[in-house]
Amino acid sequence: MKFTVGVAMTPLDQLAPLARTAEEVGFSSIALPDSLFFMETQAADYPYTPDGSRMWNADTPWVDPLIAAAAMGAVTTEIEFYTQVLKLGSRNPVLLARQVGSVANLTGDRFGFGVGIGWAPEEFEWCGAPYARRGARVDEMIEVLKLILGGGMVEYHGEFFDFDRLQMSPAPSRPVPFYxxxxxEVALRRAARVGDGWTSAMIKFDDLVSVIARLKELREQYGRADLPYEIQTVCIDRFGKDGYAELADAGVTDTIVVPWIFDGLGFDSPLEAKQDSLRKFADTYLGAPS
Incomplete structure (x- = not known):
């Protein structure tokens, strides 16, 4: 099982040095979150907290995850990056294809594209995208993105997006994985049908086991059970060597961790303290040198 560092709500000037340290001590990848803006009042509940509130405020630092991946890729050579997750619904897939292809090329194909629909109506409407029928629209977006990123002259004529023959060069030298x-249920079906993996928000172990079993059923239904598949998770009730062993036995391929939180530090803690947490975690779980 791989270990990925989550860097949500990290001050921007810490991202590059944290990427270097994570690579040095043996982490496989860095998970990059997405948040467009903080609306003063929210029209919908945030789906991953008990009371629907957000875990951040108007002053919490965020950076575009594609720009972050390019910046962190420029100061590293091996560690990989993936969005976890970029909200597709508020974006335009043709413009996004150019961005994703650029990041894949600039990082030497060390980039994976974790995607979701998005939960906030404001992010859709204020960016000029409809909130209604967002699931069907995102399904088309994924088709468009994969088509353009595959390279060559392509065209697309769908319900939501329509364009004649075009080409973006250079195409990534290998397919960008979609997580x-x-x-x-509809999200799991999408993950099984078109994904190279599934990526979780915060989830408890028992729920995770159920999701993995359902994904297996769905992938068999879609004839994709024999293809490589990633299970990336943020499990909130399994930690330590025994806990990580349970996750691996359950079928998790990639655990996303925030070592400085385990050490009682905050998201805005000093860089050096976070680097020490990365080294400590690696010494304990990755077998990396100090």
């Missing part, structure tokens, strides 16, 4: 987020 699909979401815990609902």
């Amino acid at each position: 699909i987020g979401g815990h609902t």
